[in-house]
Amino acid sequence: MSRPLRVAVVGAGPAGIYAADILTNQHPEASVDVIERLPAPYGLVRYGVAPDHPRIKEIIKALRRALGKPGVRLIGNVDYGRDLKLEELRQFYDAVIFATGATxxxxxxxxxxxxxxxxxxxxxxxxxxxxxxxxxxxxxxxxxxxxxxxxxxxxxxxxxxxxxxxxxxxxxxxxxxxxxxxxxxxxxxxxxxxxxxxxxxxxxxxxxxxxxxxxxxxxxxxxxxxxxxxxxxxxxxxxxxxxxxxxxxxxxxxxxxxxxxxxxxxxxxxxxxxxxxxxxxxxxxxxxxxxxxxxxxxxxxxxxxxxxxxxxxxxxRSTNLADIPFDDANGVVPNEGGRVLDLDGIQVPGVYVTGWVKRGPVGLIGHTKSDASETITHLLEDLDALPAPARPEPSAILEHLAAGGTQPFLWEDWERLDAHEISLGEAEGRERVKVVDREEMLRRSKA
The missing domain is CATH 3.50.50.60 (FAD/NAD(P)-binding domain)
Incomplete structure (x- = not known):
């Protein structure tokens, strides 16, 4: 039996979701929490693609399947650097993959x-x-x-x-x-x-x-x-x-x-x-x-x-992340094949990157998949050297967030908000109408 593995992916855009999907496919004992600062998933596919490009948004169907599969859990409305720090993530996960993109x-x-x-x-x-x-x-x-x-x-x-x-x-x-x-x-x-x-x-x-x-x-x-x-x-x-x-x-x-x-x-x-x-x-x-x-x-x-x-x-351009090295000149986290490196070029244990924060804002969805595959390959190669978390049980991170006053946005919350946006669209003969206000998004997700 392979070793149980708990991984946090920070960022619920295509890069982060593909990383979670590939990891759970390649390592059956892995469970992944995809942590997102917004109360909605899909990153730039939702908030970076012009609304008159529905064909491009077909990718959301694949992302939805990956994010809703067993072994993958969405934890939205959680802002890394404010609601969670790296040292806190290490308590709950064997490894952390940053997929925060370039916004x-x-x-x-x-x-x-x-x-x-x-x-x-x-x-x-x-x-x-x-x-x-x-x-x-x-x-x-x-x-x-x-x-x-x-x-x-x-x-x-x-x-x-x-x-x-x-x-x-x-x-x-x-x-x-x-x-x-x-x-x-x-x-x-x-x-x-x-x-x-x-x-x-x-x-x-x-x-x-x-x-x-x-x-x-x-x-x-x-x-x-x-x-x-x-x-x-x-x-x-x-x-x-x-x-x-x-x-x-x-x-x-x-x-x-x-x-x-x-x-x-x-x-x-x-x-x-x-x-x-x-x-x-x-x-x-x-x-x-x-x-x-x-x-x-x-x-x-x-x-x-x-x-x-x-x-x-x-x-x-990507922005720097709290407690993570950043190459300001190139706008990326320094890394080798997704393994994060410190300022001396030494691998930071258990910390990885994928997507645009890894290689810069170039390429299409296909490049994002190959990016994630490379990062996951290296993470699994490092598996035996990864320090085990003190609190690996899935409930621990939610208890920690609740204790700090953070209201996480889970997959079932997204399904309610998603259904509400679709209903707004149906009333106007459209596929969907987005809810914009953050508080209303959270309110509709709990209704």
Missing amino acids: EDRDLDVPGVDLPGSHGAADFVSWYTGHPDVPREWPLDAQQVAVIGAGNVALDVARMLAKPVAEQMTTEIPANVAAGLAANQATDIHVFARRGPASIKFSPMELRELSHSPSVDVHVTEEGFQVDDAGQAAIAASKGTRLVVDTLLKYLEAEPTGAPHRIHIHMCQAPVEITGDGRVEGLRTERTELQGDGTAKGTGEFIDWPVQAVYRAVGY
Whole structure:
């Protein structure tokens, strides 16, 4: 018989849930508690995917099966670093896996970045996905908007700003988001990429979806549509890159339909300053020129764009965790194959990472699964050396939380909240309507 194993996974997004699923599949005597700070599971799949992308959210069905299986227990509404510390977790678990992801915006180091009207894309995404810990209102009074970035988050932001709210009322957006989008004044959204079409990180499907709204025209600016030797090689090597370039070409050649909202994609434009007196009044970019090796160099030619809001979609970043080493330069927990290392490069016993906090915010769901598999393999290799917890019984952690005044959110609570959100959606002919307020989430989960 294999050794009984108690493991805590901190973070109930895909990375954490896959780690729990793989561990319980590979080690029948393992039991896993997935500890989540929100009163809802699924992480960025729930709070990072645009509401008009139901196909992407199909992954929730797989996550639900994994999180609801025997041997896996959800303990939500518990904030690591506040409600629990590492030394406390060690009392109850043989090992701890951190899967806290990357939820903050990466810095953009240009003058004017702190002006009112300059927004982090992650904050906007949290607002329109109904995250319980962000303000309920969002300023949407700008007619001309800049989005800085060349990834799918930039496309999501641009599409959410361009698409009329009437076209989004089949989705799960809550009432406050619908009201905010109804007041949106944006007519032109300008998306800026530093390099050319072969370097853009859009997925082909998301790029094609920009034109699915009859209220939105997509324009690609001919100037900056450069493909160098490295770009040609990327197109030849990757079907995805080829499809992105082909789609951009179609937008470049398309005739305007006269739609009331427009998304403009500008390539080889690097942001150098957000301008304005007291608030955002413009964005200054520098034209860049491809160097043949995939890099771009500034030309010294600058353009001022009269925009009233700027969204910075230049990537996500993980945040440091209490009592855990953190590589601030790279925004990850230092590790070797998921084994956490201290500042001297020595393995920290019984502590592991997986997902974006392990490798940085790159890759898709498939990468998350392979990440988790690698981490679990190394954890099981270390099994005999793991220090046994003093209080391994499953009830001990719940008793500890209750003694500290923390009300945990369990799987049966999620099932009640889930059913309530679905019922709200049914009343409006939608699949679901999210509950936004944290206290209401907790109240509905106990009803």
